[in-house]
Amino acid sequence: MLDTVRQIETPEGVFLRLHSAGALPRAQAWLIDLVIRALVFWAAMIPLGLLGRGGMGIGSLVIFALTWIYGVVCEVWFGGQTLGKRVMSLRVVGADGTPVTLMPSVVRNLLRVVDILPGVYAVGLISTLIDPYARRVGDVVAGTMVVHVSDTPWGLQVPVLKAEPPPAGLSAEEQAAIVEFAERCGQLTPQRQRELADLLIPLTGRGGEDGVRQLVAYANYLLGRT
Amino acid sequence: MKQDRFVALHASEWDQLQAWLYRAETKPGPTMRAEQALDFPASYRRLCHHLALAQARGYSREVTDRLQHIVHQGHRLLYRPPPPRWHRAAFFLVAGFPRLVRAQWRYMALAAALLYLPALVCLVLVHFKPEFAHAVFGSGQLLEFEKMYDPSNPRIGRSSGTDLGMFGFYIWNNVSIAFRTFASGLVFGIGAVYVLATNGVILGTLAGHLDQIGYGAPFWRFVVAHSSFELTAIVITGGAGLKMGLTLLAPGRQRRGQAMMAAGWIGAQLALGGFAMLVAAAFLEAFWSSVASFPDWLKYGSGALLWVVVLGWLLRGGRGGHGA
Numbered sequence: 001m002l003d004t005v006r007q008i009e010t011p012e013g014v015f016l017r018l019h020s021a022g023a024l025p026r027a028q029a030w031l032i033d034l035v036i037r038a039l040v041f042w043a044a045m046i047p048l049g050l051l052g053r054g055g056m057g058i059g060s061l062v063i064f065a066l067t068w069i070y071g072v073v074c075e076v077w078f079g080g081q082t083l084g085k086r087v088m089s090l091r092v093v094g095a096d097g098t099p100v101t102l103m104p105s106v107v108r109n110l111l112r113v114v115d116i117l118p119g120v121y122a123v124g125l126i127s128t129l130i131d132p133y134a135r136r137v138g139d140v141v142a143g144t145m146v147v148h149v150s151d152t153p154w155g156l157q158v159p160v161l162k163a164e165p166p167p168a169g170l171s172a173e174e175q176a177a178i179v180e181f182a183e184r185c186g187q188l189t190p191q192r193q194r195e196l197a198d199l200l201i202p203l204t205g206r207g208g209e210d211g212v213r214q215l216v217a218y219a220n221y222l223l224g225r226t
Numbered sequence: 227m228k229q230d231r232f233v234a235l236h237a238s239e240w241d242q243l244q245a246w247l248y249r250a251e252t253k254p255g256p257t258m259r260a261e262q263a264l265d266f267p268a269s270y271r272r273l274c275h276h277l278a279l280a281q282a283r284g285y286s287r288e289v290t291d292r293l294q295h296i297v298h299q300g301h302r303l304l305y306r307p308p309p310p311r312w313h314r315a316a317f318f319l320v321a322g323f324p325r326l327v328r329a330q331w332r333y334m335a336l337a338a339a340l341l342y343l344p345a346l347v348c349l350v351l352v353h354f355k356p357e358f359a360h361a362v363f364g365s366g367q368l369l370e371f372e373k374m375y376d377p378s379n380p381r382i383g384r385s386s387g388t389d390l391g392m393f394g395f396y397i398w399n400n401v402s403i404a405f406r407t408f409a410s411g412l413v414f415g416i417g418a419v420y421v422l423a424t425n426g427v428i429l430g431t432l433a434g435h436l437d438q439i440g441y442g443a444p445f446w447r448f449v450v451a452h453s454s455f456e457l458t459a460i461v462i463t464g465g466a467g468l469k470m471g472l473t474l475l476a477p478g479r480q481r482r483g484q485a486m487m488a489a490g491w492i493g494a495q496l497a498l499g500g501f502a503m504l505v506a507a508a509f510l511e512a513f514w515s516s517v518a519s520f521p522d523w524l525k526y527g528s529g530a531l532l533w534v535v536v537l538g539w540l541l542r543g544g545r546g547g548h549g550a
Contacts, residue, residue: 010301012274014281017294057394064398068405076310079251097298098305106494113409137412140483141470141490150295157288172284179229179286223286224228 006133006145008097016097019148020133023125025088026146032084037066071109075100089149097147104142111138158182161213163221167203175222182219185212229285236276240296243269247299270300321544323499326492327462328541330469337422337465341457344426345433352434359435362427371432375441375448381516382448389512396508400456401501404463408497411467414475418467425460447522450529452515454536455507459500466496503536 008016044062048055074082080092080100092100092108115124115136124136133145158179166178185193190209197204197211204214246266250257257263277293327334351358359368374384384392403421410417436445470489477485514528 010274010297012271014274014277014297016298016301018298053388053391055391057388057391060391060394060398064394064401068401093302096305097301099302099307101307102310103491103494106498107490110405110409110494110497111412111490113406114412117413141412141486143487158286176284176286183286183288222229224230 003132004134006147010097018093018097018145020135021088021090021146021148022134023128025090025148026128026134027121029082029084029088029090032087033070033082034084036083037070041066068109071112072102072105075105075109076102085146090146091149092144092146095143095145100144104144107142108138108144111141114138157186158219158223159186159216160225161217161220163225164214164217165221166218178215179219179222182216185216227283229283229289232280232283232285233289239269240273240276240293243273244296244299247296247303250303251299266300267304270297270304273297273300318495319499319502323495323502324540324543326495326499330465330492330496333465333469333472334461337418337461337468340419340422340464341426341429341461344423345430348427348430349434352431352438356435356438359431359438362431363435368435371436372439372441375436375444377441377444379444380518382444382518384516389516392516393508393512396511397505400508401504404459404500404504405497407460408463408467408470408493408500411464411469411471411493412474413471415468415471418464418471422460422464444518447518447520447525448515450515450526451532452507452510454529454532455503455510458536458540459503459507462503463497463500466493466500469493 004020004022006018006020008018010016041059041063045055045059048059048062051058071082074085075092081090085091092105094100094104112124115121115127115138117123124138127136127140128134131140135145139145159182166175170178181196188196193212194208197215198207200215201207201211204211204218206214243266246257246262250263250266273293273296277290277297280289280293348358348362363371373379375382407418407421410421433442433445436442470486470493473485473489474482480488510532
């Protein structure tokens with residue numbers, strides 16, 4: 001079991017696997033947000049600057065909204081994603097995987113003040129490294145976590161080959177390993193495919209290209225193709 | 227049943243549900259009103275059943291990941307929180323917030339003591355030893371304050387700036403301070419204690435100093451109205467911060483994590499109420515307090531009235547069984 005996966009049992013009796021996001025993608029999302037907010041502020045100040053001192057007052061309101069309100073509004077009304085999190089495919093969810101609500105969102109965004117101490121997110125970084133689900137202090141107190149929206153690209157296909165029955169006596173895990181290899185071999189280099197398939201020469205009796213093809217043929221059989 | 231046959235049997239159903247979930251996320255209004263929405267809980271639960279089957283039968287990740295993905299989407303939609311209602315915000319401000327403040331009265335009293343005691347001590351100290359003001363403020367700062375509260379100044383409490391400009395500045399500055407007071411209270415209450423005490427010292431010393439040099443009248447005329455909201459809001463957010471810090475130190479008969487989450491929930495509500503109070507304070511400070519031409523009876527009368535309103539609201543608001 002990967003340690004960053006949080007399993008939640010839903011009321012329907014199935015386990016939901018939430019892949020919690022570590023410090024790096026979150027820092028990237030935060031940087032994107034920072035740039036966006038700086039650009040919005042800059043764009044707002046051009047017309048406001050022409051209004052003189054009254055414009056400065058509205059500018060203060062703009063910077064207030066960007067600093068304190070932006071995160072809460074994005075999380076509560078736009079699916080738990082600020083723009084930066086949307087780009088990085090991250091999402092803020094409650095501890096049970098449901099959308100984040102107003103109060104937890106307020107808590108985690110206000111407590112950013114503590115996480116950002118001493119100016120470079122040191123507290124937040126240490127907290128994400130200690131916590132099994134990579135939560136910063138604000139997340140821990142709010143009872144929220146940041147997850148990857150889609151961690152593994154589903155829809156990997158086993159290449160279609162003529163099915164061949166594998167030798168009898170393979171355990172369920174061994175069968176699953178063969179299918180998983182066949183699913184993923186499209187993402188591996190040919191050299192790596194051969195290297196992995198060569199481990200199973202005792203099973204397939206063939207090395208190199210032929211071994212890879214043999215394993216994929218077994219997988220086709222195990223999936224029920226003819 | 228082999229995996230491929232399972233997929234062939236159900237794939238179209240999964241695709242339909244996923245397409246519907248996608249529409250529900252992008253266009254929630256019309257999608258949720260359509261008749262198809264009635265089928266959603268049933269088809270979602272059937273999908274959960276399929277996922278359980280796929281996991282039990284050891285199907286590959288091609289299937290389980292795909293189903294996981296749809297289940298997560300469905301879970302978020304089925305168990306979404308109800309949309310926030312605005313009348314609840316009004317109800318919270320009128321009744322819920324004062325109740326919450328009274329329920330936390332120990333922390334509020336502690337925070338008030340941390341703000342007002344240093345202020346009183348400094349006020350008395352400057353009265354008897356005027357040079358104490360120079361120990362707190364630099365001479366440049368003192369000059370700036372003296373300019374702000376110069377009796378000949380047509381707008382009290384500022385050396386430059388328009389009403390609107392100052393309104394924005396007060397919101398940004400004061401609310402940020404309040405939020406930081408609350409949040410920094412998490413660090414064992416140190417942040418909240420520091421902010422409350424230093425604000426007390428600054429306030430007391432400034433008041434004492436301006437009294438000494440004969441600028442007391444403009445100062446009190448300036449602060450009397452908006453201080454009701456502003457100082458009380460700082461006390462409340464500071465108290466919320468103290469609650470978090472002290473809960474971290476002594477969670478009582480709860481696990482620390484649970485206790486912190488409860489304290490955070492209460493603290494966030496107090497911070498939001500404090501935010502509303504500070505908006506009111508900024509409005510008063512920018513558009514009412516700064517007007518020098520109002521006569522004394524209007525200034526002090528309105529100030530006294532506001533203090534009575536604020537304290538009455540916090541002490542009496544939400545009492546009585548109505549809507550409890």
